[in-house]
Structures are given as C-alpha cells and as structure tokens.
Amino acid sequence: MTENNFNRRDFLKLSAVGVAVAVGTRAITQAEASSGQKGEHQWAMVIDQAKCTGCGYCTLACQAHNDVNPDIQWNKVLDAGEINGEKVYLARPCMQCEHAPCVEVCPVGASYYRDDGIVMMDYDKCIGCRYCQVACPFDARSFNWEAFTGENPAVPEWGTPEVERRPRGVPEKCAFCYQRIDRGLELDLTPGVDADATPACVVACPTGARMFGDLNDPNSNVSQILRKHVSYRLRENLGTGSRVYYLPVDDKVTEG
Amino acid sequence: MKKILATIFKTIRENIFTPWGLWLAFLGVILLSALVAGIMIFWKGLVITNLTNLVPWGLWITIDLSSIAVSAGAFSLCAGVYLFGLKRYAPLARTATFIGLIGYTMAMLALVLDIGRPDRFYKALMFWNVHSLMWEVTMCVMLYLTVLVFESMPIFASLEWLRTRYPLLAKKMESIHHYAPFLAIIGLGLSSLHQSSLGAMYGVIKARPYLYKPEMAALFMFSAIVGGIALTLLASMLSSRLTSKARVNDILIERVSQFLSYLLIGYLYIRFWDWMASRYMHEPGRTEAYHLLTVGPLSFNFWFGELLLGILVPLILLLYRPTRLSPFWRMLALAMVVGGVVAFRYDINIVGQLAVISYLPGEAVVSYTAYSPSLVEWASGMGIVAYGLLAFSLGVKYLRVVDHRLTDEEHEVVTVKSTETVHA
Numbered sequence: 001m002t003e004n005n006f007n008r009r010d011f012l013k014l015s016a017v018g019v020a021v022a023v024g025t026r027a028i029t030q031a032e033a034s035s036g037q038k039g040e041h042q043w044a045m046v047i048d049q050a051k052c053t054g055c056g057y058c059t060l061a062c063q064a065h066n067d068v069n070p071d072i073q074w075n076k077v078l079d080a081g082e083i084n085g086e087k088v089y090l091a092r093p094c095m096q097c098e099h100a101p102c103v104e105v106c107p108v109g110a111s112y113y114r115d116d117g118i119v120m121m122d123y124d125k126c127i128g129c130r131y132c133q134v135a136c137p138f139d140a141r142s143f144n145w146e147a148f149t150g151e152n153p154a155v156p157e158w159g160t161p162e163v164e165r166r167p168r169g170v171p172e173k174c175a176f177c178y179q180r181i182d183r184g185l186e187l188d189l190t191p192g193v194d195a196d197a198t199p200a201c202v203v204a205c206p207t208g209a210r211m212f213g214d215l216n217d218p219n220s221n222v223s224q225i226l227r228k229h230v231s232y233r234l235r236e237n238l239g240t241g242s243r244v245y246y247l248p249v250d251d252k253v254t255e256g
Numbered sequence: 257m258k259k260i261l262a263t264i265f266k267t268i269r270e271n272i273f274t275p276w277g278l279w280l281a282f283l284g285v286i287l288l289s290a291l292v293a294g295i296m297i298f299w300k301g302l303v304i305t306n307l308t309n310l311v312p313w314g315l316w317i318t319i320d321l322s323s324i325a326v327s328a329g330a331f332s333l334c335a336g337v338y339l340f341g342l343k344r345y346a347p348l349a350r351t352a353t354f355i356g357l358i359g360y361t362m363a364m365l366a367l368v369l370d371i372g373r374p375d376r377f378y379k380a381l382m383f384w385n386v387h388s389l390m391w392e393v394t395m396c397v398m399l400y401l402t403v404l405v406f407e408s409m410p411i412f413a414s415l416e417w418l419r420t421r422y423p424l425l426a427k428k429m430e431s432i433h434h435y436a437p438f439l440a441i442i443g444l445g446l447s448s449l450h451q452s453s454l455g456a457m458y459g460v461i462k463a464r465p466y467l468y469k470p471e472m473a474a475l476f477m478f479s480a481i482v483g484g485i486a487l488t489l490l491a492s493m494l495s496s497r498l499t500s501k502a503r504v505n506d507i508l509i510e511r512v513s514q515f516l517s518y519l520l521i522g523y524l525y526i527r528f529w530d531w532m533a534s535r536y537m538h539e540p541g542r543t544e545a546y547h548l549l550t551v552g553p554l555s556f557n558f559w560f561g562e563l564l565l566g567i568l569v570p571l572i573l574l575l576y577r578p579t580r581l582s583p584f585w586r587m588l589a590l591a592m593v594v595g596g597v598v599a600f601r602y603d604i605n606i607v608g609q610l611a612v613i614s615y616l617p618g619e620a621v622v623s624y625t626a627y628s629p630s631l632v633e634w635a636s637g638m639g640i641v642a643y644g645l646l647a648f649s650l651g652v653k654y655l656r657v658v659d660h661r662l663t664d665e666e667h668e669v670v671t672v673k674s675t676e677t678v679h680a
Binding site for chain 1: 310382384388391612
C-alpha cells in the first residue's frame with residue numbers, strides 16, 4: 001500500500017520537475033528568440049526590373065565575395081517572360097523574410113534572425129536535415145551535396161572571398177553580405193551608399209537596378225523609392241514578409 | 257585463434273543449409289551490401305544519391321516515417337494492456353514493444369544516413385528551437401526510445417546467457433515490469449505527440465501547397481496506430497508458423513484483428529475525407545499534386561496500394577468472420593494493412609515535393625520535379641529493413657519475443673506483483 005503511494009507520489013513529483021524544467025527552458029529560449037525587427041537598422045533590397053538586363057554580374061560578384069561553389073547560385077537571375085517585346089528578368093536573392101519558414105522549422109536554430117532582419121545561417125550548428133529547403137517558398141537554399149574544394153572561377157575577376165567556405169552537408173544561402181554591412185558600419189560607412197558597406201550584387205550591377213538601404217531611415221534610398229514607386233514582393237500571399245522589393249516593368253512604362 | 261575460426265567455419269558449414277541458416281545468409285548479404293553503400297555515402301557524401309535541392313527528402317525519409325509508423329503498436333497495445341486493463345493481451349504488448357524498439361532504431365539509422373552532418377547528431381539535443389516541429393519530434397523520439405529501452409528490459413532479461421551469467425542483473429531488469437503502467441502513460445503521451453507531429457511537420461510547409469493542411473497530423477496518427485497493430489499481429493502469426501520458438505494464442509490475435517478492423521474504418525474515413533476535400537481545392541500547385549496522386553505517376557500507389565489493398569480489402573477480410581478466422585486470409589489482410597501504411601507514407605512524402613509552385617510574379621506556374629532513388633539509396637535502405645528483420649528474428653529465437661504460452665506463465669508471476677502495484 002504505502003510503497004505504492006510512494007511510487008505514485010514519486011512519479012508525480014518527477015513529472016512536476018520535468019514540466020518545470022521544460023517550461024523554464026522554453027521561457028529562456030523564447031526570450032532569446034527574436035523576430036528580427038527590433039534592431040536599429042532594417043535592411044532591405046529593391047530590384048528594378050525595368051533596369052535589369054539579365055547580365056548575371058550580380059550572381060558572379062556574389063559567388064566571388066561569398067566563395068560560393070560554381071554549381072550553386074545564392075542569387076539567381078531568372079527569365080520572367082516578355083513585356084512589349086522586351087525580355088524581363090527577375091533576380092532572386094534570399095528574401096530575408098520577416099516570418100521566415102526556414103527559421104521556424106529549423107530544429108536546432110541554425111537558421112536565425114539578426115536584429116537587423118537578416119536571416120542568418122550558423123553553419124557550425126546545422127545538422128543537415130534539409131527541412132529548411134523543403135520549407136523555403138523561394139528555393140533560396142542550396143545544399144552542399146559535396147565539398148567545394150577546387151578553385152573559385154569567379155575569383156579574382158569578380159572579387160575576393162570575404163567569408164569562410166561552407167562544409168559538405170549543410171545548406172547555404174544569401175545573407176545580404178552581412179560581413180560587408182558589419183565591417184562598413186564599424187568604419188562609419190553607410191550600407192547602400194558606400195560601396196564597401198553594400199552587398200556585392202548591388203555594387204556589381206552595371207545598370208543600377210539594385211538598391212540597398214535601411215527601411216528604418218525614411219531618407220534612405222530604398223525608403224524614398226518605395227514611397228514613390230509601385231512595388232511588389234514575391235508570393236506576398238504567403239505572408240512571410242519578404243525584405244526584397246521589386247519595381248515592376250509595367251509601372252515604368254505607364255510613367256514614361 | 258585458429259581454433260575459434262575453425263569452430264566458426266564448422267558451425268557455418270553445418271548450419272547454412274537449414275532454413276535458419278539460409279535466412280541469416282540472405283539477410284547477411286543485404287546487410288553487407290548496405291555496409292558498402294553506407295561507407296560510400298559517408299565517404300563521398302550525399303552527392304551520390306538522387307536527392308536534389310527541390311526533392312531533398314526521399315527513400316530514406318520514407319523508411320524513417322514508415323518504421324516509426326509500424327512501431328506504433330508498442331504504445332497503443334501497451335496502453336491497452338497496462339492502462340485499460342486488458343491484461344490478457346500482455347504477450348502481444350511484449351511483441352509490440354520489441355518491434356517498437358527495433359523500429360525506432362531503424363528510424364535512427366535512416367536519419368544518420370540522411371542528415372548531411374551525422375557527426376553533429378548530438379547537436380539536435382543540445383540546441384533547441386522550440387518552434388520547430390522537427391525539434392518536437394526529435395525530443396519525443398529520443399525520450400520515447402528511452403522509454404522503449406526500459407520497457408524491453410524485462411524482454412532482454414529472459415536471455416538464457418544473461419540469466420545464468422548475471423542472475424542478479426537479470427532479476428533487476430525483469431523487475432522494471434513493475435513500472436509498466438507508468439511507462440505506458442509516458443509512452444502514450446510521447447507517442448501521441450510525435451506520431452502526429454510527424455504529420456504536422458509536413459502540414460506546416462507553406463512552400464509545398466499539397467502538404468500545407470491541418471489534417472496531416474490526424475492522418476499520420478491514424479495510419480500509425482493501424483499499421484503498428486497490424487505489424488505486431490502479422491509478425492506474431494508469421495513467426496509462430498515459421499518456428500517452434502514462437503507460440504501464439506490465436507484467440508488473442510483474432511480479437512485484436514477484429515478491433516483493428518474498426519480502427520481501419522476510422523482510417524478509411526479520414527483518408528477518404530482528405531481525398532474528397534482536396535478534390536475541391538482548385539489552388540495552384542495543390543491541384544497539380546493532387547493529379548499526380550490520383551491520375552499521375554503515383555495513382556497506382558494511391559488507388560491500389562493505399563486505398564483498395566491498403567484499407568478496403570483488408571477491412572472486408574477482417575470484418576467478415578470466416579476470413580478473419582482463417583489464418584491465411586487474416587495474415588494476408590494484416591500484410592496489406594502494413595503495405596498500405598508504407599504506401600501512404602511514401603506518397604505523402606513525395607507528392608508534395610513533386611509539384612512545386614514557382615515564385616515568379618503574376619502567374620502561378622507549377623513546375624514538376626522528379627525523383628527516383630539511386631542504387632546506394634536502395635542498398636542502404638534495404639539494409640535498414642534487413643537489420644530490422646534480423647533483430648526481430650533473433651528476438652524470436654533467443655528472447656521469446658513471440659511466446660504467448662510461456663510468457664503467460666511468466667506473466668502470472670509478474671501479474672501478482674503488478675496488481676499489487678496497481679491496486680494498492
């Protein structure tokens with residue numbers, strides 16, 4: 001009798017402790033989790049489709065500066081049909097979503113938000129489960145199916161690597177050249193204005209189709225352009241809140 | 257050394273042409289080729305698979321999902337026996353627990369192959385993203401595997417070698433049986449959580465229109481319970497027919513089979529309802545995937561594998577008394593149920609990844625991807641299945657995993673003890 005009561009009580013005690021630990025840890029992790037919107041800056045990119053010629057310099061600059069395997073493109077330039085007989089292109093970096101599916105699904109938190117909204121990858125934490133790849137609506141993540149060991153053909157013509165090469169077995173993606181932004185801010189430069197603090201693809205674009213800046217600053221070029229022009233974001237219906245805005249070709253046509 | 261080798265060779269020579277020897281040799285060949293495939297995968301990386309950035313989850317994930325599904329007999333039968341007091345089914349719970357232990361280790365093996373960084377497996381336990389369903393599944397599976405290890409301690413205690421060599425340890429291991437009701441509660445909780453979360457994991461993926469629906473969790477839960485019970489019954493019946501080491505009480509199995517037919521009605525209901533509801537969602541991507549499933553390349557799998565042979569035919573065979581009483585028809589029906597659940601897991605994993613919606617503006621272009629497993633994927637995947645079969649066969653032979661008569665007696669001793677615990 002008594003022995004059994006003991007067992008039951010022990011069991012309840014044990015479960016209570018278990019629940020307390022679980023809730024406690026949960027609270028701590030939640031406090032650490034960030035929506036990525038509390039930072040001083042909120043970086044965003046604007047891509048003007050009317051100016052984009054589909055040359056692909058952005059992709060090459062990206063591959064050089066981020067030391068990307070030539071089989072992988074963080075920034076893809078896609079054929080987006082024709083308007084008034086002219087070809088239209090769509091350049092697609094990572095959308096740096098406000099509610100990023102990849103961050104939500106990552107079991108170990110290897111994908112996370114920086115305070116300035118950039119969706120980051122911790123390549124040392126990732127276990128390579130590829131749930132983020134299944135979950136990304138923009139196909140923005142590429143898996144390292146094999147190690148990238150050879151020479152990078154985009155170097156040195158298109159730039160020099162600024163970040164470490166990713167190992168085999170983890171997915172990788174664009175992170176708005178966070179290394180350039182961080183270094184630039186340290187040197188009192190303004191990302192989006194000074195080339196050294198701006199993502200490589202924006203700097204490399206020969207037609208100026210890409211703009212970069214701080215949405216928190218109403219005078220930044222991206223804030224001004226988004227106020228003046230009609231813009232759209234990819235798959236807005238999913239509600240992921242992407243930080244890459246596109247200026248459509250049609251808008252320019254009607255303006256002219 | 258030479259002497260030992262000589263004895264080993266002699267034993268092999270003498271036993272290879274017995275059914276048991278041939279069975280072991282057959283499994284050994286598969287396991288050996290799986291070993292080669294596994295080494296190749298770790299050496300060269302996942303580049304030698306047919307997985308792509310758009311279809312990153314393939315055959316291994318299907319094996320992972322299926323082995324977890326067919327392990328669900330452990331929690332459902334243990335709950336029945338230890339929580340709902342259906343004590344006479346305890347021998348079945350013993351079999352189910354052992355199958356559960358094997359199934360979950362199979363899933364672990366599949367995951368070790370599948371993840372890009374198996375060397376960082378432990379990080380899944382260290383770093384928590386509590387918002388991720390996969391985190392929840394990982395935690396529950398790890399904890400439940402621990403529960404299964406405890407639940408199967410009394411089974412391992414019946415190993416003859418352990419009993420004679422370390423009688424005290426064997427006794428201690430056997431005494432864990434006292435905690436069976438508590439373990440059953442924890443097991444029920446953990447299993448309900450992760451069996452459904454496994455489906456929810458797919459259900460939250462906005463990027464894959466066909467998968468993005470709430471009923472995924474319920475579908476996974478139902479299919480798991482049905483498949484788990486069916487495999488337990490099938491494995492018990494099959495081994496009792498193949499070896500004298502296994503003895504079953506056919507009345508128990510027949511009763512549970514009848515109960516299984518009622519569960520099948522529930523599974524049919526939700527699968528049918530899911531199919532009907534999807535029919536009317538003319539949403540880009542979803543409709544295309546639905547067509548792949550119902551009239552496209554997966555249609556045979558869907559109509560025959562999942563619905564007709566997986567649910568309808570076994571349902572009739574198990575509901576109709578004469579066929580249920582016949583061991584042949586019953587075993588056939590149970591095998592069909594297991595096959596149907598595997599077919600369901602395969603279809604669900606692959607169909608959402610095969611039709612992808614493009615992110616180009618203005619038009620909802622659906623692009624189709626393709627996937628068929630490579631030879632290394634097959635070889636290593638079949639190795640995991642062979643490991644499961646080998647472990648179960650050894651369990652039947654040496655641990656009396658399927659032994660309704662002997663464990664009955666043994667259980668009587670334990671019953672007294674456990675009734676003390678439960679009643680007092």
